[in-house]
Amino acid sequence: MRSARDAPVRVGVFGLLGSGNLGNDGSLEAVLGYLRSAHPEAAVDALCGGPEAVTARYGIPATRLHWYRGEYRTASRAGAIAGKGLGKLVDVFRTAAWVRRHDVVIVPGMGVLEATLPLRPWGFPYSLFLLCASGRLLGTRVALVGVGAAAIRSRPTRALVRWSARLATYRSYRDDLSRDALRAMGVDTTRDEVYPDLAFALPVPPADAPPGPPGPVCVGVMDFHGGNDDRARAEEIHRRYLDGTIRFVRALVEDGRPVRLLTGDDVDASVVAAILDAVDSPLVTAAAASSLADLMKETAAADTVVATRYHNLVCALKAGTPTLALSYAAKSDALMARMGLDAYRHPAREVDADRLLEQFRALERESARIRRTLTERNLVAARQLERQFTALTAALFPATGHTHAHALRETP
Structure with a gap:
């Protein structure tokens, strides 16, 4: 017994x-x-x-x-x-x-x-x-x-x-x-x-060696329709988010940048399909991530990450990659502040592709300093x-x- x-x-x-x-x-x-x-x-x-x-x-x-x-x-x-x-x-x-x-x-x-x-x-x-x-x-x-x-x-x-x-x-x-x-x-x-x-x-899994300059940009997308209090405007918010993200990805492609689209939930697949169809470029590919380890591997191999979903941001920051948040909630703002990247946030409800591109370029100019900061914050x-x-x-x-x-x- x-x-x-x-x-x-x-x-x-x-x-x-x-x-x-x-x-x-x-x-x-x-x-x-x-x-x-x-x-x-x-x-x-x-x-x-x-x-x-x-x-x-x-x-x-x-x-x-x-x-x-x-x-x-x-x-x-x-x-x-x-x-x-x-x-x-x-x-x-x-x-x-x-x-x-x-x-x-x-x-x-x-x-x-x-x-x-x-x-x-x-x-x-x-x-x-x-x-x-x-x-x-x-x-x-x-x-x-x-x-x-x-x-x-x-x-x-x-x-x-x-x-x-x-x-x-x-x-x-x-x-x-x-x-x-x-x-x-x-x-x-x-x-x-x-x-x-x-x-x-x-743990952060080892990343594959990047293909060389210019390095890939990971863009984490979301089937975003606003929050609980935005039900009346859900479709308008989604359309604005998708249109702005498409314009941003198209601008990266015009600069010759390879783009990897990331998701964080099965429901995001429709957004990936819409971007691939609208931009229609071999430079834009979709990552088949099935875990946070897969996402961390993708973000660790990137030069820069621009992401919406909260745990896309976590993965990129944990991997030590310079990251810009398309922020849809205060939790994203708090995370970016904790990791020393408070200046690199953009509202997901009001995506302005031109302004987002300016912020992205500023982030890349500060890449070396930001990587050092993220190493310290991760410890x-x-x-x-x-x-x-x-x-x-x-x-x-x-x-x-x-x-x-x-x-x-x-x-x-």
């Missing part, structure tokens, strides 16, 4: 993981690396959006986040609406049953406490609330680790986010803006800490993330041995 003290600690990871968003999966990869290094005895599994992808890529068991398979499809017919409604009820019990099997649940990074992109309260905010409420009721420690947060105007979404944060055992944030946003929503953040984004803990980020993982161990894995309430209940 195995005693409770000998039972491995059971750790769950939770979120929209394996669903096509490379940033979310990069945060998971960083946390799994920490667990395998600091807690190799832990038994790890996931409750996530894409369980098959998570199991295939990371080798851990995974369960589908939602009972209703059509959760993220628009429901217009009565059957679909009823299915979604029933799914919300079933997920209360499914989530609680999954949480009960764990000693610790980690939500790895991601913008789980924000609504900078279109978001409905009964979607992921509801799922996160079920997780945190179940953890509090069942005695399972729930940790929101290196997460993003932002001010939320929708009252139902804000309430769910606020209560999720309050019910969590541990919270840390990827920037000061996130902590300030939670405080403004009425959460006591006195004991919460801020660390760099978890993706800065990932600082690495040390800060070491402290993050040390703090996480102290909060979630107390040094009193693996005597867990769940194991005590189940030991015969």
Whole structure:
């Protein structure tokens, strides 16, 4: 008979993981690396959006986040609406049953406490609330680790986010803006800490040698339609973003610059196709990146990066490549400021190709200095993330041995 003290600690990871968003999966990869290094005895599994992808890529068991398979499809017919409604009820019990099997649940990074992109309260905010409420009721420690947060105007979404944060055992944030946003929503953040984004803990893979001058420019694109408060102007914002980006890429090609188009989510493929069709040049190619490691390899081989998605920026900055942000949210501005590139930002909602080209050329003139700055900032980020993982161990894995309430209940 195995005693409770000998039972491995059971750790769950939770979120929209394996669903096509490379940033979310990069945060998971960083946390799994920490667990395998600091807690190799832990038994790890996931409750996530894409369980098959998570199991295939990371080798851990995974369960589908939602009972209703059509959760993220628009429901217009009565059957679909009823299915979604029933799914919300079933997920209360499914989530609680999954949480009960764990000693610790980690939500790895991601913008789980924000609504900078279109978001409905009964979607992921509801799922996160079920997780945190179940953890509090069942005695399972729930940790929101290196997460993003932002001010939320929708009252139902804000309430769910606020209560999720309050019910969590541990919270840390990827920037000061996130902590300030939670405080403004009425959460006591006195004991919460801020660390760099978890993706800065990932190794930078070796890059292929660049083909020679002029070097490639990576342009990270996004299927951008504005945020949660921009639904009425979504198509106008998207059209302006796409037109400005096409003009910018065309100007680079006219200067003889090879351009590599990067994405960060499966939904971005339509933007890549539109740019390839509009510019129609052999100098413009699309990278087939399936992980943050692939993105870092692409950005490390580039002379310069211009990117929209937050984790495209993280990859480029982590790789030490001079980077210009097409910024769509305060989190991008905060990241650029942290890395010493506050001057190199351009609004994604109002892309002005001529002004963007001026900023790009200024960035390239300062390339050598910026690379030195990024080397220094990356060393600082690495040390800060070491402290993050040390703090996480102290909060979630107390040094009193693996005597867990769940194991005590189940030991015969």
